[in-house]
Amino acid sequence: MQKIFDEVTSLDKRCYEEFFLTEDILMEHASNSIALYINQNLFDKKSILIVCGSGNNGADGIALARLLSSKFEVNLYLANEPKSYMAQQQFKRVKALNIKIIDEIFEADIIVDCLFGTGLNKPLDEKFINLINTLNSYNSFKIACDIPSGINSLGQVNTIAFESDITITMGALKTSLFSDVSKDYVGEIIVVNLGVQRDIYEIEANKFLLDESDMKLPFRNKKNSHKGSYGHLNVVAGCKKGAGIIAAKAAFGFGTGLVSVVCHENLDLPYHIMQTHFISENCSAIAIGMGLGKYETDEIRKILNKPIPKIIDADLFHDKLICEVLDQEIVLTPHPKEFISLLKLCEIADVSIEELQNNRFLYVEKFCKKYPNVVVVLKGANVIIAQNEKQYVNSFGSAVLSKGGSGDVLSGLIGSLLAQGYKPLESAITASLAHTLGAKNYKKNNYSLIPSDLVEEIRKL
Numbered sequence: 001m002q003k004i005f006d007e008v009t010s011l012d013k014r015c016y017e018e019f020f021l022t023e024d025i026l027m028e029h030a031s032n033s034i035a036l037y038i039n040q041n042l043f044d045k046k047s048i049l050i051v052c053g054s055g056n057n058g059a060d061g062i063a064l065a066r067l068l069s070s071k072f073e074v075n076l077y078l079a080n081e082p083k084s085y086m087a088q089q090q091f092k093r094v095k096a097l098n099i100k101i102i103d104e105i106f107e108a109d110i111i112v113d114c115l116f117g118t119g120l121n122k123p124l125d126e127k128f129i130n131l132i133n134t135l136n137s138y139n140s141f142k143i144a145c146d147i148p149s150g151i152n153s154l155g156q157v158n159t160i161a162f163e164s165d166i167t168i169t170m171g172a173l174k175t176s177l178f179s180d181v182s183k184d185y186v187g188e189i190i191v192v193n194l195g196v197q198r199d200i201y202e203i204e205a206n207k208f209l210l211d212e213s214d215m216k217l218p219f220r221n222k223k224n225s226h227k228g229s230y231g232h233l234n235v236v237a238g239c240k241k242g243a244g245i246i247a248a249k250a251a252f253g254f255g256t257g258l259v260s261v262v263c264h265e266n267l268d269l270p271y272h273i274m275q276t277h278f279i280s281e282n283c284s285a286i287a288i289g290m291g292l293g294k295y296e297t298d299e300i301r302k303i304l305n306k307p308i309p310k311i312i313d314a315d316l317f318h319d320k321l322i323c324e325v326l327d328q329e330i331v332l333t334p335h336p337k338e339f340i341s342l343l344k345l346c347e348i349a350d351v352s353i354e355e356l357q358n359n360r361f362l363y364v365e366k367f368c369k370k371y372p373n374v375v376v377v378l379k380g381a382n383v384i385i386a387q388n389e390k391q392y393v394n395s396f397g398s399a400v401l402s403k404g405g406s407g408d409v410l411s412g413l414i415g416s417l418l419a420q421g422y423k424p425l426e427s428a429i430t431a432s433l434a435h436t437l438g439a440k441n442y443k444k445n446n447y448s449l450i451p452s453d454l455v456e457e458i459r460k461l
């Protein structure tokens with residue numbers, strides 16, 4: 001996994017104060033890294049448009065113009081006069097080298113967006129909205145320098161942002177790149193170093209971006225085993241029985257030895273899934289909430305109070321009952337609408353979905369501070385998995401998963417690992433990665449996936 005930082009100004013400052021680097025050295029590495037990417041990956045292109053703002057993000061762009069001018073047809077566009085000390089220095093250098101500065105933008109083969117980086121400090125005015133709109137309309141290969149212009153430090157987009165194919169970000173990953181809204185703008189994200197290796201530049205962090213290697217699939221090491229060695233998951237089914245059945249199938253395919261659906265009505269289940277009317281004697285984990293609908297509160301309370309690992313989903317996030325179990329070591333998998341209900345029931349915040357989506361990390365942090373035993377999986381385009389002060393981001397998911405039933409598969413996977421004896425946090429991380437990487441492997445198209453396809457792909461991981 002890779003560290004993510006809310007701000008990097010203090011990391012830059014460390015470079016100056018502890019490693020005796022200068023702003024000029026850091027910036028030369030920043031611009032050189034973009035030049036290197038272009039030289040190595042886009043050498044067949046001819047024209048480059050570099051669009052610069054007045055601060056150091058713009059200064060990176062002006063320096064880049066100098067570095068590429070001998071190999072490409074470089075066109076430098078200054079949206080505002082260079083204002084920061086470094087922007088003025090870089091400007092002096094390009095003027096001395098007679099690099100072409102243009103008054104009007106055009107559709108070049110490559111566009112590099114150096115308008116604003118970490119210093120965006122107010123909403124964009126009409127001029128910048130129009131400029132970014134026009135850049136977005138071009139069919140060029142688009143590179144964002146550090147952060148796509150228009151995304152602020154909280155990962156919010158006020159009106160518009162640059163839609164990049166790739167974001168080359170300086171020094172370390174920033175939280176703002178991983179809000180749900182940023183996902184439509186950042187493209188592929190590459191981190192480059194600023195003169196010291198990344199592990200030296202970076203300090204301790206509480207946020208992490210998950211890599212594929214963080215997925216620890218439930219391979220079986222014991223030779224002398226039997227089905228009971230891999231747990232018994234009970235999935236509590238409710239009004240929408242399909243939800244529980246989807247979860248049960250996902251769990252079985254992910255390694256649980258025995259899976260039963262708990263339901264009073266007789267169900268037509270696949271032959272390998274069992275049915276029970278009450279929680280099984282040897283149950284090692286419970287998945288509850290998905291498709292529950294109307295239910296007998298006392299019966300559900302009894303189940304929730306059993307000292308068995310649990311994954312809780314969906315309808316239970318709208319019931320005050322949930323507050324009775326938040327001291328337990330459980331996994332919760334709300335989507336944004338469910339999470340705002342949970343925040344309200346827990347008297348943490350009464351906010352709209354928009355407010356939550358604008359501040360996902362913040363509200364997860366508030367929740368985890370109050371309930372340190374709970375593992376929260378806040379679903380979305382970038383899933384946040386959190387416990388205590390640590391937050392992990394899974395960015396592998398895509399719109400292929402935007403379907404009813406996708407969340408039920410996830411609940412089943414988490415339940416499966418809990419039943420097999422894995423800890424709540426590792427269960428949530430591995431299940432979430434398997435869920436999104438399985439979806440990524442579905443190659444037909446990005447609209448037709450159904451839960452059974454997803455389970456199939458996960459079984460092949």
Ligand SMILES: NC(=O)C1=CN([C@@H]2O[C@H](COP(=O)(O)OP(=O)(O)OC[C@H]3O[C@@H](n4cnc5c(N)ncnc54)[C@H](OP(=O)(O)O)[C@@H]3O)[C@@H](O)[C@H]2O)[C@@H](O)CC1
Pocket residue numbers: 012023026027030031053054055056057058060083084115116117118119120121122123124125128145146147170194
């Ligand atoms: N150590 C370093 O410093 C290194 C920095 N590096 C690079 O510097 C970037 C940070 O540079 P930065 O701090 O100068 O901020 P930046 O993103 O250029 O924006 C500030 C400028 O934009 C303006 N402005 C803001 N909002 C605006 C708006 N809505 N509409 C219009 N104008 C607006 C603002 O104007 P002002 O508010 O002052 O009037 C100011 O002039 C960072 O992302 C990385 O790329 C790397 O080279 C590595 C080393």
Ligand SMILES: Nc1ncnc2c1ncn2[C@@H]1O[C@H](COP(=O)(O)OP(=O)(O)O)[C@@H](O)[C@H]1O
Pocket residue numbers: 314335379380381382383396397398399400401402403404405406407408409410
């Ligand atoms: N655009 C997207 N990008 C990434 N993941 C997505 C996207 N849309 C949905 N998902 C994922 O799909 C799942 C949907 O869950 P949920 O809304 O609870 O569905 P359901 O309850 O109908 O099964 C979540 O894990 C979510 O993160």
Ligand SMILES: [K+]
Pocket residue numbers: 057113114115116117144145146147148149
């Ligand atoms: K930028």
